[in-house]
Amino acid sequence: MSAIVDGRWKGPVVDQHIHLDRSNRYFAAVDEFVLCGGTGMMLVHKPRFGAGLPDDKAGYRAAYAETLEMAEEVRAKFAITVGVVLGPHPVAWEHQIADLGMKRATELHLEAVDLALEHIDAGDAQCLGEVGRPHYPVAEETWAAANEMLAEIMGLAAGAHAPIQLHVEDNGSQTYSELAQIAASAGLPLSKTIRHYAPADVSADFTHGLACTVSVGRGSVEALLASHSHASSPWGMETDYLDDPRRPGAVLGPKTIPKRTDELCAVLLAEHEQEEVEGLLMNVHSHWPSELYGLEF
Ligand SMILES: [Zn+2]
Missing domain, CATH: 3.30.750 (Transcription Regulator spoIIAA)
Structure with a gap:
């Protein structure tokens, strides 16, 4: 069975970086995510x-x-x-x-x-x-x-064979380059070194081989479309939803990943075969996160 039905993504949809708060929206935020197609x-x-x-x-x-x-x-x-x-x-x-x-x-x-x-x-x-x-x-x-x-x-x-999600400054390619050097000297595989809140440029020239979770705000679909075929490392999607009453909807709301996945699916289908698009989105939302975190996504 295909994860793409009538040109729409029906497969897994994973937010790799979300916060929740019992004293704020909590279950309501998850509900919103799930109703839009979120699965993990x-x-x-x-x-x-x-x-x-x-x-x-x-x-x-x-x-x-x-x-x-x-x-x-x-x-x-x-x-x-x-x-x-x-x-x-x-x-x-x-x-x-x-x-x-x-x-x-x-x-x-x-x-x-x-x-x-x-x-x-x-x-x-x-x-x-x-x-x-x-x-x-x-x-x-x-x-x-x-x-x-x-x-x-x-x-x-590295010693614990654990992946890490990195919160860092946003200094473009320079940030990635420095992180890649520190990871290499620490013996941490770059595929397990994940830059969180990553820009949507996933090309190898920019990421220096680090994995990342892209903050899929406005304009990210176009940037992913332009750079995905030059990626050398896996990438995923995130909202960094804070569930914070002082910053409602920040960083991105819980519906964002399902929405952007639909958009990305549509623009990819205009340029690639359905099977290829399915493979790409399954890597983003299932194969890579499953392998990385040891869970079934
Ligand atoms: Zn965060």
């Missing part, structure tokens, strides 16, 4: 920037437990595949330097990485993230420490 998601741990960040390992344990419970609840309520991305956010680390000092903030961050890797090893979570480095300018000393810490985190992920 990677639920990413969301730090409580406004309400106090964990300042010890026990605090991280409790915070992670909440994300893991939400994943369970969503699985129980909806017939979709839900994987979990667990880890300490680089912006949390940067914020905590002021309170805890660089040494303790870094130590805590690495403890939180260890704990996330324990959950991945136990099969409760499938990916480390979002980890990375601040996406805004910081002091030179902080930047150097962030890169050193990221190299250590990549080394830990």
Whole structure:
């Protein structure tokens, strides 16, 4: 049976980077996604920037437990595949330097990485993230420490055979090039090094061989169409939906992936055979995520 029926995509549709919040839309957001054709998601741990960040390992344990419970609840309520991305956010680390000092903030961050890797090893979570480095300018000393810490985190992920989702600055190809170098020296395969919130240029010249999840905002379909045949590494789609009452609909709403997949399917069909289009979209929404996270998408 074909995943394309009468020119429309009826196959799997996966959001690889979405946040949910019990105190905001939560199930209503998932419902919206599922009604539009969503079949799977990677639920990413969301730090409580406004309400106090964990300042010890026990605090991280409790915070992670909440994300893991939400994943369970969503699985129980909806017939979709839900994987979990667990880890300490680089912006949390940067914020905590002021309170805890660089040494303790870094130590805590690495403890939180260890704990996330324990959950991945136990099969409760499938990916480390979002980890990375601040996406805004910081002091030179902080930047150097962030890169050193990221190299250590990549080394830990490599040792645990875990994929990682990276939260980084947006400095075009330069960002990818630096990440590829750090990953290579840490022994982390580029296919498991996933840049989150990626621009829609997936060509090898731009990504330097890193995997990515594309933020499929306006204009992304055209950019994917133009670059997909020059990709050397797998790519997926994400909304980075925040489920945050202060930023409703940000970064992209829960309906976005099903909608963009339909649009991409239509423009691809105008240029390629149906079988080819099916293969491409199955890689995006099923084969790659299944292999990467060890779940059935
Ligand atoms: Zn995110």
